[in-house]
Amino acid sequence: MEKHNHPTPENIMKIGTGFWASKILLSAVKFQIFTILAEKKTLSAVELKSLLGFKCSDRNVYDYLDSLTTFGFLNREGILETSKYSNSIETDFFLDKNKPSYIGGMLEMLNNRLYNFWGNLEEGLMTGLPQNESKGGGNLFEALYSDADRLKEFIHAMSGIQMGNFMAFSQTFDFSKYKRLIDVGGSAGLLSLMVAKNQPHMNCTTWDLPPVEPIAKATIQQFQLDDRVKTAKGDFFKDTLPAADVVVMGNVLHDWDEETKIMLMQKAFDALPNGGAFVAIEGVIDDERNKNVFGMMMSLNMLIETGNGFDYTFADFNRWAKTVGFKATSIIPLAGPSSAAIAYK
Template structure:
């Protein structure tokens, strides 16, 4: 009688299939501002429950789950054990920290976590699941996200928190030789322009976004003492992009929002806005040409179905074809700070 073949270990798919639970624990801890609380002093489980207004049943399971996920640490065992931040949470999840990423995770918890619950519908219908869905009011995408100042500030802060480090790398490592003018299209908080100005004093950088967004950019620029070094151009890049030609045009996670015809329209606008010899740079989560890895980029591309319906992320190979169709002569990839990369098109 032959032996039954040994079954493969199901642990990886079990962990993947329930990963939403671990994600929700982290997002809830950020929503409750647990990490800022622990930055002041280590606390027992009962002290955490008291200070955060938690039900007694929530502890010690809640902090012990974060401990098991390596997000916090614990000294001792039992009721008198004290919890503190891990190196990662102390660095990235404490409000006021220079590298704070909590704004991004708050946006994930308040918006994306809910919308991704409808991924099946998004895949079956191609219809966005965010504020534009009938169940959420059927608003136009950006009007839904920007419907009030608080929501707008939260979204812009989330984008800035997640991208600033990569913008800094780009500003320092991109070849700015013989560049005097730079335009960042869809510049949001203006942070990319700020990083360019700080790293390259000889470059005059302009951030271009909608009027309400531009007011946030102005405040950010003033806070960094960069007024006069970074210009703000309010307007829609679909309707109001009529500025003088520049040496470098950038778009940070703008192209992936749109369908291919819209992508081509933006590429054409970028081409026409450049001086001869100028460069267009798209900062994106790039999918590898063979589409066999690139998990963050592929998840982001699925997120574009959830958020926009027709938007998608892309590979360098795809970008190269599109760029050459509108007149660019060649393209190349830049490595920034994973998972963010960039692709450059030369005029």
């Protein structure tokens, strides 16, 4: 019998209800369910309900925890009244707040800031204007940096989204010809710390605006690498970058328009010796623009956050590198949808 492939609405509904799945995970991070289970190892639904102070029915709790299980975030033994829940390998490693590998900062910011701002995507597309704290005037970074709590949340979010990339970059990039690295817009200093940890000959500096320095210093102290990881203060719009063999920008270029991207790459070029490397670590979009959907969604997030920022392809990066005067480029796939785009002087 001939088989007909009839259209199905499955993918339409999966994407259309995507915010349901998103909110289930984001709320679990907010409730610190994975941190609790990392400590307790295993708990029943009723025990979790009691610990979290839920007033909903037991059936609601089963639905909630079983959804997390179906997504692969929890493991479960038994069913309904006999169920016992524990963390998956991934959530135990990445979503336990007490581990240095915690990436939940980004998920916390998605829940606390971006979830509501993305509700205004239509307005962002119609106006080309940011839809966040800077809506109606001002600058995102001025708004974030003027509030200590919001700044800390933003810093931890940037750390969370990049941790896997920084770990991968520190182990796969060839550092053998280099000694000094500067991470521009270094946030909490995690890239410098990962490089110092995995490359004992490297000395690293995490460079950012003055309000960030105390957060970076605390992180460096936590990793006990202050002999080879230092902090420095500066503003890349006003200051020249300190000299280094490797200049890294993680989730920096995509904040800005094309003209500013080229200006930042020029500043990196000027800070490097011949043979030095400039590295941009971001969700580099594939040249065909049909695979890395995370990179394209992150680019739309830059519309929401900055209005004129955007993520880019490796072909874009090559064009800008050539404009600045870099001799060669390469790309290294990192964790998930992110890559290190590299330009050599």
